[in-house]
Amino acid sequence: MGHTIREIATALDAEAAGNLDLVVTHAAEPAAADADALALAMDARYAEGIRQGAARAAMLWQGADWQALGLEAAIFVPRGRLAMAGLSRMLDPGPQIARVVHPMALVDPTAEIGEGAAIGPFVTIGAQVRIGPNARIASHVSIAEGAEIGADALILQGARIGARVRIGDRFICQPGAVIGADGFSFVTPEKSGVEEIRETLGEREEIRQQSWVRIHSLGSVRLGDDVEVGANSTIDRGTIRDTVVGNGTKIDNLVQLGHNVQVGSDCLLCGQVGIAGSARIGNRVVLGGQVGVSDNIFVGDDVIAGGSTKIRTNAPAGRVILGDPAVKMETQIEIQKAMRRLPRLAATVAALQKAVSLKGQSD
Amino acid sequence: MGHTIREIATALDAEAAGNLDLVVTHAAEPAAADADALALAMDARYAEGIRQGAARAAMLWQGADWQALGLEAAIFVPRGRLAMAGLSRMLDPGPQIARVVHPMALVDPTAEIGEGAAIGPFVTIGAQVRIGPNARIASHVSIAEGAEIGADALILQGARIGARVRIGDRFICQPGAVIGADGFSFVTPEKSGVEEIRETLGEREEIRQQSWVRIHSLGSVRLGDDVEVGANSTIDRGTIRDTVVGNGTKIDNLVQLGHNVQVGSDCLLCGQVGIAGSARIGNRVVLGGQVGVSDNIFVGDDVIAGGSTKIRTNAPAGRVILGDPAVKMETQIEIQKAMRRLPRLAATVAALQKAVSLKGQSD
Amino acid sequence: MGHTIREIATALDAEAAGNLDLVVTHAAEPAAADADALALAMDARYAEGIRQGAARAAMLWQGADWQALGLEAAIFVPRGRLAMAGLSRMLDPGPQIARVVHPMALVDPTAEIGEGAAIGPFVTIGAQVRIGPNARIASHVSIAEGAEIGADALILQGARIGARVRIGDRFICQPGAVIGADGFSFVTPEKSGVEEIRETLGEREEIRQQSWVRIHSLGSVRLGDDVEVGANSTIDRGTIRDTVVGNGTKIDNLVQLGHNVQVGSDCLLCGQVGIAGSARIGNRVVLGGQVGVSDNIFVGDDVIAGGSTKIRTNAPAGRVILGDPAVKMETQIEIQKAMRRLPRLAATVAALQKAVSLKGQSD
8 A cells, every 4th residue: 555656746746756656655754764655855954864764755845856865756846835735635544434324323313414424433413413425423423403514524533513503514523622512601680790890991899799690502603614623622602693613714622712703714723722702703814822812802814813812902904913912923022022121121220210310419 | 482572571570562472483683683583682782783684573772662673572671691691591492312311321220310310322320420300411421430410410412520529409511521530730759840949939959850650639529509611621639628619600611620629609710711729719700711820829709800811829809800920900901001112111211321321421 | 448557657658656557448638537537737737637627547747746636646758748649549449440341342353452451331442452451441432543552551531542642551541631633734825924924023925815725644642651641631643753742741631732742751731731733842841731832842851831831932951931931930020020010110211201301401
């Protein structure tokens, strides 16, 4: 089981040279490559690694002198990471899920499962569920009543799809993700301290002893096509309308989307991002790891937020932001520099104050 | 299947007007409402939406002119979100879990399950477990030996209840929550670097190569009545005593409570909050999303902490706090303003310094 | 079922006094101890508690006057928490998992399971999996094809072990952990905004509309001996090479390790820590709760980072760091003090500016 250099080059629409019939079975970092590996050296700084390893073929940067590197064959790619996407898709064996409905899966008789479905053991599929063709559903997954999932879904171990959730085509769901838990929405009989301080920015008149009454989530969750959700991430149902994620948006592990959140298309939400209830995120937004977005605010199209940025107010389209509270990245870098010098600045001011006051006395 | 306006008004103890026999089947945002919907417009700014939608009935703010809005019936509520609590409870179909013990559930013969229990497939219930009446336990849940859960519990897919955990009545547990994992407690044979810097605030004498020895968790977890735990949240067992959460406290998704943590009653812990080991949280405390609480500290009653606040020292009762480290919200807002101006301030000081020193030379 | 004081003292290699045949059945905090408890009072400030409780035996600080405390027997320990490790191991009943392969477990016929294995119900074990002797695998766990796990593993409810993951001996895995999800790695056909701003530190020429193409994870995850992974934590596969965690490293709940991350030996990663892709962490590193580590950076041996520290650049070995961005702890404490005084500092500078300018006019 392997691929010829010719096959790979053709699949990647890339140029190749040398013995195009050479077969490789896997990809490897150059120095760790054995004779059956395709070494990955899409940048000249990895040239040395090729000499240390035993690869006979490599994927190289454009214009590399493959013969001088001692290779028998090479594939040339102008954009290494993009080539990695194609190559890794070819070489990924994918999860082993038999192309049957496992006898230990419980599929409600009213559920409609598309052709070619692979459904693993200990899976539950509820009433009126609809799943498109070629779904691969690993063990322990639960898909609750009325959920609809498009074609070519890959849903991994123990993921939870809630009632009436609707998901587009080519969905990928990592293990343990929970899509369609109830929103976190509670209200007190009288005005609560939180409501009060939102109006007063911190002032409180009187503290009442109150308990929280639950607002149930009547909405559900809607995910577009080509969405991926990471391991143990959680997406809550909306209160009245659905919580929505647009086409092509990718969500990493341990990310939290609150109730009513609207995320646009082609966004990247990195690990441990948290988006509070009713926030709206535009298209092509990138949120680095551990970013937080406050409730009810709007983050414009094409915003990029560095890791751990806390977005507390609306962010205009196209802005690159960083820090807590989020400001333009360049401003934040200035602030950070100034902060590091802050103790010294304070000392300078104290000295100045003394000098000026002495001067005042001596005048 | 629907409700008359009269039924809803009665349930909410609210005034109503118009055709009280009109039947609605669901709630909707005003502009998206169809003729069978109850439009939700509890604030005058949603009036326009009603005209855009097709609703014949609406839940309106007190004093609204329902006839001018073209409605056939209306319910008037003084506090919209509170009315939403009651209305959403009426309209929530709840999860479909058959009122039987599923044949694919494994219930230990020594377990006591209350009357009216619904236990889904692939559930495991261990020895000596006691569950009160009317429990609804969805698929894939595990409840380990000796756990006790009160009446009317709703435990959703794949939640994990550990050994000897005790939980009160009306418990709601979202999918994937883990209650009763082992605490994260390790010790080195000799004093560790962490112990040292806690005493010295950062100074280290000598760095030792040591491995971590595990302290097992002999305590368990105790949750009061009316507690809700969010999806994929984790609550660790105590070391000797139990980790405790008081009555009426609501916990959002991906929240972490460390070993020995004590949380009071009627708190709200929002998404991704982390509370380190042995911290104590008072009653009616609200922690915004991504708040962190250091180990062994105390957060007083009625404290409200804004999103991402890092509470590193005791917080006095009633305080509204923000920032890292947490300070009074108003102080933090001042600090943030000053931080944004900090680069400019530094420039001003540099100019002043030059001016004063020139002056000194010219004197 | 209990232990004599003699047995416990011997196991802990500790001195004891009084009636060494006295039997205790459990450990308790001094004030809450009953007559069958071993009270834990390894510091003189807990002496009062012993008088309040009913314990007849206690584990005490070195040199304590046990008779004056009214005890019948005592064990003396120089390092209380270390003694707790040994004592808690003795008293932990451990999870109840029958020493059989449960008939409702699905073990692939090609899997090799070591002697003495306990495998719970609703467990799936894939093709070619190898598990060492004395494994205890609780309910609902999935172990995918080709995974290898050493001796004496304890894998708790619903944990997910991905394909080809390799794990050493004495592994402890808390419920819901996901080891071996796919990495979060995507590329755009042309240069993305993220790539651009990494070069320009925030400047963007032109915003392109692009979609994300997936880079599959061909690597897996490798964990050393004596590793523990917390509840609902996630460790992603590497892209080409494996994601690696060294011997003796302990990982708390809700921690995220991205693809290609390399963590050394004997580290502690506390709750909600996030380590972005391709970051490398040295040996004996301690990361407090909610710490974030940026992608592709290096954190040196013996670094200790306080809670919520954001490590954005390489951190030298042995450093104690705090803050965002991470600086030396002592520097951060200075910065925090200065920040709190910042509004006052700004006022002082304004006054100075006025004074100097007035002076300039009056000169």
